[in-house]
Amino acid sequence: xxxxxxxxxxxxxxxxxxxxxxxxxxxxxxxxxxxxxxxxxxxxxxxxxxxxxxxxxxxxxxxxxxxxxxxxxxxxxxxxxxxxxxxxxxxxxxxxxxxxxxxxxxxxxxxxxxxxxxxxxxxxxxxxxxxxxxxxxxxxxxxxxxxxxxxxxxxxxxxxxxxxxxxxxxxxxxxxxxxxxxxxxxxxxxxxxxxxxxxxxxxxxxxxxxxxxxxxxxxxxxxxxxxxxxxxxxxxxxxxxxxxxx
Amino acid sequence: xxxxxxxxxxxxxxxxxxxxxxxxxxxxxxxxxxxxxxxxxxxxxxxxxxxxxxxxxxxxxxxxxxxxxxxxxxxxxxxxxxxxxxxxxxxxxxxxxxxxxxxxxxxxxxxxxxxxxxxxxxxxxxxxxxxxxxxxxxxxxxxxxxxxxxxxxxxxxxxxxxxxxxxxxxxxxxxxxxxxxxxxxxxxxxxxxxxxxxxxxxxxxxxxxxxxxxxxxxxxxxxxxxxxxxxxxxxxxxxxxxxxxxxxxxxxxxxxxxxxxxxxxxxxxxxxxxxxxxxxxxxxxxxxxxxxxxxxxxxxxxxxxxxxxxxxxxxxxxxxxxxxxxxxxxxxxxxxxxxxxxxxxxxxxxxxxxxxxxxxxxxxxxxxxxxxxxxxxxxxxxxxxxxxxxxxxxxxxxxxxxxxxxxxxxxxxxxxxxxxxxxxx
Numbered sequence: 001x002x003x004x005x006x007x008x009x010x011x012x013x014x015x016x017x018x019x020x021x022x023x024x025x026x027x028x029x030x031x032x033x034x035x036x037x038x039x040x041x042x043x044x045x046x047x048x049x050x051x052x053x054x055x056x057x058x059x060x061x062x063x064x065x066x067x068x069x070x071x072x073x074x075x076x077x078x079x080x081x082x083x084x085x086x087x088x089x090x091x092x093x094x095x096x097x098x099x100x101x102x103x104x105x106x107x108x109x110x111x112x113x114x115x116x117x118x119x120x121x122x123x124x125x126x127x128x129x130x131x132x133x134x135x136x137x138x139x140x141x142x143x144x145x146x147x148x149x150x151x152x153x154x155x156x157x158x159x160x161x162x163x164x165x166x167x168x169x170x171x172x173x174x175x176x177x178x179x180x181x182x183x184x185x186x187x188x189x190x191x192x193x194x195x196x197x198x199x200x201x202x203x204x205x206x207x208x209x210x211x212x213x214x215x216x217x218x219x220x221x222x223x224x225x226x227x228x229x230x231x232x233x234x235x236x237x238x239x240x241x242x243x244x245x246x
Numbered sequence: 247x248x249x250x251x252x253x254x255x256x257x258x259x260x261x262x263x264x265x266x267x268x269x270x271x272x273x274x275x276x277x278x279x280x281x282x283x284x285x286x287x288x289x290x291x292x293x294x295x296x297x298x299x300x301x302x303x304x305x306x307x308x309x310x311x312x313x314x315x316x317x318x319x320x321x322x323x324x325x326x327x328x329x330x331x332x333x334x335x336x337x338x339x340x341x342x343x344x345x346x347x348x349x350x351x352x353x354x355x356x357x358x359x360x361x362x363x364x365x366x367x368x369x370x371x372x373x374x375x376x377x378x379x380x381x382x383x384x385x386x387x388x389x390x391x392x393x394x395x396x397x398x399x400x401x402x403x404x405x406x407x408x409x410x411x412x413x414x415x416x417x418x419x420x421x422x423x424x425x426x427x428x429x430x431x432x433x434x435x436x437x438x439x440x441x442x443x444x445x446x447x448x449x450x451x452x453x454x455x456x457x458x459x460x461x462x463x464x465x466x467x468x469x470x471x472x473x474x475x476x477x478x479x480x481x482x483x484x485x486x487x488x489x490x491x492x493x494x495x496x497x498x499x500x501x502x503x504x505x506x507x508x509x510x511x512x513x514x515x516x517x518x519x520x521x522x523x524x525x526x527x528x529x530x531x532x533x534x535x536x537x538x539x540x541x542x543x544x545x546x547x548x549x550x551x552x553x554x555x556x557x558x559x560x561x562x563x564x565x566x567x568x569x570x571x572x573x574x575x576x577x578x579x580x581x582x583x584x585x586x587x588x589x590x591x592x593x594x595x596x597x598x599x600x601x602x603x604x605x606x607x608x609x610x611x612x613x614x615x616x617x618x619x620x621x622x623x624x625x626x627x628x629x630x631x632x633x634x635x636x637x638x639x640x641x642x643x644x645x646x647x648x649x650x651x652x653x654x655x656x657x658x659x660x661x662x663x664x665x666x667x668x669x670x671x
Contacts (some may be wrong), residue, residue, distance in 0.1 A: 003476055020409075023594075025595055025596035025599070026595070036590075037585075037588060037590065040588045040589060040590070041588060044587075044588060055587050056587065058293060078589070078591070079588060079589025081589075082586075082589040082590075082591075083589040106409050106410050107410050107591060108268070108269075108410065116392055229555070231331060
């Protein structure tokens, strides 16, 4: 690959240690690890339906170019690469890039990780069949201009999954009081509740960005089974919307 | 990378971990017994590159002489084997249509209170099936030969897990790299021990005597379980007028009985057996198995999973050992397949933890239940005896309770894996 590792070998051990942090299911990214199978099931089924792929086949996403915005340690990029997709992982935080790169190489995966933003990728004329835009929109300064860039990144017929957190008293209790203050799953201040977006607001933003929302689904945490599951009714806290570029 | 190539590079020694190294196998299974072969078939059916390592050559493992050993398979086990393409190749499967459970004392015959289960009470067909070891083993071996499974006659001498896989050294010195090592290596699992997994267990000072008998009268497709002070006696119907006998005595007494000639052995067995099937004769070899219960503290370790007796040895009181093993096979096969199809690293710690959560609770419950059952029934205390007679009678009188017991024994309760529902992975 043209992006051949540019990591200083003396730094590899440090990045490996950071990657181990990212990928420790009981470590500081525990909530993401817990949610990951559930959101992968959702993303995979949406891609399979739109691009007519059979998920029981080996490497079903062969031939698809997928962008992971806010890739972090590569929790979504790696599965997509394993499923055969050509993956670009983008993160605005420079420190995440070598960490994700080292881990992917360790796993025998080829992923094009870049320190860049959606806006810069769009300006460079990059296009994708799928954009995974998961748990990002609540952190950006201007959601509409961000989603407009995402629209430009999609090929015609392309698909974007966009997940975020609803804004209501329950989401405040769960995402901020529960996850940050009580469980300490996330560092305090990870989320700013006023930046949370309701499903109706996100629908509206996506439409204004030129996209066509086609599905909305909730990610629901069940404290009894200590597990996440998908719900087509309960969008009260975490939810995802799939939209298409027509 | 060779040493010379590494030395030729400017950047010093090669990186310390297996970066992007290729794999010989997705999964390597240690142990080619009933669970190991079933596990290999399940994984191969889902498309995993699977290697089965067992020190005994296949010819030895598929010896066909009748040795009298049989398995009481639940409906859920039958479905697993059917879905894996093994069941239809089995000849001489005996359905169990009725089960009676009786409290008895040797020489006295059964007590008047007993439990009777009938296949009419469940919708899924017979209560279970008796399959002989001499048929099941070759059928599994044949299926393994027909599937795309690499077989190596060797043992696992050592293994070293790392961040993306496990390097396995065989007895021959050959090394293979896999994503996951599955230990199907029995109750003294070396894979479990070398993974640092401790076991909790206790013996019973009881030994099971196992043999097959030919009997005069037809068994009516009925399995009998008699609870006697030294331990239970099970009469399990085989095809024709034959039955497999599992009979428990104290270890000292069992050793004494095992040393007797066949005629004396039968003299001990007859009064316990009773006369309801007419004259009985031995129809195969005699075996003894010391009873021991143990459960591994963990069913998984980094890049390692344990299946069957390697994870748990239950009291054979209800023939649940192989049934529990096949449930492990079905559950682990499903967890790995789903993770792989989801794009996850299918042997990552959080994936393996799903298998452990699924199976360890079930198994611990089963171990506890069979242990309690055994302690309650292997006792001649008159109070206990009265209490359990009343208990059996009450259970028999309450259709709801009985139905639940039947479904439990048939393996139809709990969170059933797809293979145990008769669905492909």
